[in-house]
Amino acid sequence: MRENVVVRTVSRLFVPFIQLFALYVIVHGASGPGGGFQGGVIFATSFILLLIAFGLPCVRGRFGRSWIRAYAAGGIIIFAGVGLTCILFSGNFLEYAAIETALGIPHLQTLMIDIVEAGIGITVMAVMTSIILDFVGKEEEEPL
Amino acid sequence: MFGRLNRSALVAVIFIGIILIWAAEDMPAYGDPKAPANEYAAQMYIDRTPADIGVDNIVTAILASYRGFDTLGEVVVVFTAGISVLLLMRRGEGQ
Numbered sequence: 001m002r003e004n005v006v007v008r009t010v011s012r013l014f015v016p017f018i019q020l021f022a023l024y025v026i027v028h029g030a031s032g033p034g035g036g037f038q039g040g041v042i043f044a045t046s047f048i049l050l051l052i053a054f055g056l057p058c059v060r061g062r063f064g065r066s067w068i069r070a071y072a073a074g075g076i077i078i079f080a081g082v083g084l085t086c087i088l089f090s091g092n093f094l095e096y097a098a099i100e101t102a103l104g105i106p107h108l109q110t111l112m113i114d115i116v117e118a119g120i121g122i123t124v125m126a127v128m129t130s131i132i133l134d135f136v137g138k139e140e141e142e143p144l
Numbered sequence: 145m146f147g148r149l150n151r152s153a154l155v156a157v158i159f160i161g162i163i164l165i166w167a168a169e170d171m172p173a174y175g176d177p178k179a180p181a182n183e184y185a186a187q188m189y190i191d192r193t194p195a196d197i198g199v200d201n202i203v204t205a206i207l208a209s210y211r212g213f214d215t216l217g218e219v220v221v222v223f224t225a226g227i228s229v230l231l232l233m234r235r236g237e238g239q
Contacts, residue, residue: 031200035207036219072223079216094212097196109197113208116215123219127226134233 011053018046026121030113036120043121044128056136059129068130075123079116 026039051059083094091098096112172179193205207215 029201029204029208033201033203035204072226076216076219076223079219083212083216094209094216096209107198109209110199113197113199113204116208116212117204120215120219123223127222130226131229134229138233 008053011049015046015050018049019043022046022121022125026117027114029117030110036117037124039117040121040124041128043125044132047129048132051132051136056133059133063129068126068133071122071126072130073123075119075121075126078119078122082112082115082119 022039022043024039025034025042026036029035029039047059047063050062082096086095086098087093089098089102091102096109099112100106100108172181176182189202189206189210193199193202197205197209199205199209
């Protein structure tokens, strides 16, 4: 499989489209079917396709361990940060309406929900990729 | 075929299964209009989402806004699962 030109070429062509579709699903979450969990998993599938076609070192080179950890924690920090920002505007934790009334900008809640969805997507993407890479890495160093 | 551990696990699974099926008997039928979830909660979300949040997708409104804290917990659960796999798979490697 690793030497197959067709698989490699098609995978290389598909990866950006899969990632674009994943971002669309995340951003579209507020106005249609979709959301952070689904989009994050779709984004992770692009790395799984890279893994199948190009092998573990290629994916590790593009998305290293420290980056995966940073993204996994960063998504939660974004989510919790939005919640804490609501407290700064004298609302409850994750009460987006407080920011909207404080700043007087209409439809700000939709933006807040999009940011939260993006945070969810980042964490889910990083965790899914991390789990797959850990399993594959374990299997390659000691074959079952 | 069954060791001691497996047999006790089988007994536990059957026991918990019976309890769960017994509990499921009391649940309302799927799509029952008299069910508590359908009687007022669903209608309330449908009525209030456009005015409260202004998002077209009611599922997202519930997930990210009404039940935002629950979703934060879910993301932390996903994160914890990933960290657990990381720790289990890399056990024994020198740091």
